[in-house]
Amino acid sequence: DAGITQSPRYKITETGRQVTLMCHQTWSHSYMFWYRQDLGHGLRLIYYSAAADITDKGEVPDGYVVSRSKTENFPLTLESATRSQTSVYFCASSAAGASEQFFGPGTRLTVL
Amino acid sequence: SQQGEEDPQALSIQEGENATMNCSYKTSINNLQWYRQNSGRGLVHLILIRSNEREKHSGRLRVTLDTSKKSSSLLITASRAADTASYFCAHRVYNDYKLSFGAGTTVTVRA
Incomplete structure (x- = not known):
C-alpha cells in the first residue's frame, strides 16, 4: 500500500539498549524527517535528510543516529536508550520543491 | 528554538460554533x-499560506x-x-x- 509507514508502532525497551525505528515511504520523496513529540513541546526535529546519503542534525539530535542508504528508507537508531527518550516518534517526508510534509502513524517508544 | 507559539492551548466549543486559534x-x-x-495518529496537512498571501x-x-x-x-467554521x-x-x-512546529491547540467539539 502506498504511503509512509513506521515500524514498530509500539516498543518497550530498557535503558542502555540499542533501538532502531524504521520509516519507509513509497513516493520517492527526496526529503525525510524524524520528529519526537512530547507533551508541552509539540514536535521537535531530530534529524532530516535531503536525499540518500545526505543527513543533517535538527533541534534535538543528541543520542540519535540516522542513515539513508536508499531514498525510501530512513531508520532512526537510539544507540543507548535513556528514559528521557521515551516519546512518540514521527517520520515524515516531502517532495523536492514542496513544503507539505506527509507523516507516518508514529512509534510510541517507552524506555524503562 | 525557532518554534512558534500557539494559543489557546486548549479550546472547547459546541458543535456548530466556530473555532479560532x-x-x-x-x-x-x-x-x-x-x-x-487526531488522537493517536500522525499529522495531516490542512492548508498552506505563502508569505505574500493574507x-x-x-x-x-x-x-x-x-x-x-x-x-x-x-478559523474552523460550523465545527463538527x-x-x-x-x-x-x-x-x-x-x-x-525544514518546518518549525508550534506546541499545538487541542480542540474539543461537544455534541
Whole structure:
C-alpha cells in the first residue's frame, strides 16, 4: 500500500539498549524527517535528510543516529536508550520543491 | 528554538460554533502551514499560506497571515464532532526545507 509507514508502532525497551525505528515511504520523496513529540513541546526535529546519503542534525539530535542508504528508507537508531527518550516518534517526508510534509502513524517508544 | 507559539492551548466549543486559534513565530518566513492530528495518529496537512498571501480558504477552514505581526490564525467554521483534534502551525523559512512546529491547540467539539 502506498504511503509512509513506521515500524514498530509500539516498543518497550530498557535503558542502555540499542533501538532502531524504521520509516519507509513509497513516493520517492527526496526529503525525510524524524520528529519526537512530547507533551508541552509539540514536535521537535531530530534529524532530516535531503536525499540518500545526505543527513543533517535538527533541534534535538543528541543520542540519535540516522542513515539513508536508499531514498525510501530512513531508520532512526537510539544507540543507548535513556528514559528521557521515551516519546512518540514521527517520520515524515516531502517532495523536492514542496513544503507539505506527509507523516507516518508514529512509534510510541517507552524506555524503562 | 525557532518554534512558534500557539494559543489557546486548549479550546472547547459546541458543535456548530466556530473555532479560532492563533499562531505566532519569530523569523521571516517563506510559508506557514496548518496541520491536524487526531488522537493517536500522525499529522495531516490542512492548508498552506505563502508569505505574500493574507488570507486563504479551504472548505470550512480560513487562514490569515499577518507578516508584520508575525502571526497567523486558523478559523474552523460550523465545527463538527469530527473536528476534535490537535491543530499545529508550522512555518518554513527561506532557503530551508525544514518546518518549525508550534506546541499545538487541542480542540474539543461537544455534541
